[in-house]
Amino acid sequence: MMMPRGQELLQPVNPAFIVVSLVVALAINLLPLGRVVWLPDMVLLLLAFWGVHQPLRVGMGIAFVLGLCMDVHQSALLGQHALAYATLMLGTSMIHRRLPWLGLWEQALQMLPLLAAAHAVELLVRMASGGIFPGLALLAAPLIETLLWPLASWILLAPQRRPPDRDENRPL
Template sequence: MIMRPGQQQLLLPVSPLFIWGSLLLAMLLNMLPLGRIAWFPDLMALAIVFWSVHQPTRIGIGVAFVFGLFMDVHQAAMLGQHALSYTALSFFAIMMHRRLLWFSMFSQALQLLPLFALSHFVELGIRMIGGGVFPGWNLALAPVIEAVLWPFVSVLLLAPQRRTPEPDANRPL
């Protein structure tokens, strides 16, 4: 199939094992001790937004809520802090997923920056209401880093879907 410039390649169906594996890997990476640094990006939130945008029928608000509870329990945070944040992220990502996919990766990252900032603001608000300590203004770097990581995560997580189903020497794609 010859594609004109500006057209997107048709993607193969994504494997459910790949979706769940990437979500579990993101959760495990979030559980590393580096996640306690205030400016460290929330990789779980990034994965939830990615799959909520690209597979909204498979990964939705319920999955985001459950993974948020797992992160709350792991970080000994107030129960529901990450759950509410991830649920809001998933809701807004699903709400804007059709419009978002029309833009380039960098435009998507700019449009998702307020979403990531809202997520961190919700977590901070719940933490402060519960009597937590303010982590400092470097917390504002995390949404920016997550937005910068968006194109890399998109390319990485869409790579298995870009293969040809039956590769041969006569087909250039």
């Protein structure tokens, strides 16, 4: 497969880095900030990122388990976040081949419908279980996550951009 023009060849990702990044995102989501509906869901954002860049390592099973953790933390209907995260992972599995060919802002625009759909699934499950409508501020969360996509991509791909170990016999 040919690389897009101007795109550098990345080194393989360390599986421990994926685990650490998801645990840090979960820890950020577990901070006691109160449940403000416009705050971005960092686990959702990182699951989307790793679902696009490492679909064989981060899939629906991990998304479902992290969703159950979020449901327990927020005392939400068990499976509400899990279903939303699994829906997101299904969407990322559909576009993971074409998304790396785009620029960061084009990727963010491609991710906006998936992030909005995940939040919509979460809202529909909440409303179907008798919850109250949180208001139109809920629309801001997918927009903020879309704006965070280029920053997340830059930070999470940085360890893969490091130069390989230098060797006297290797010219590159």
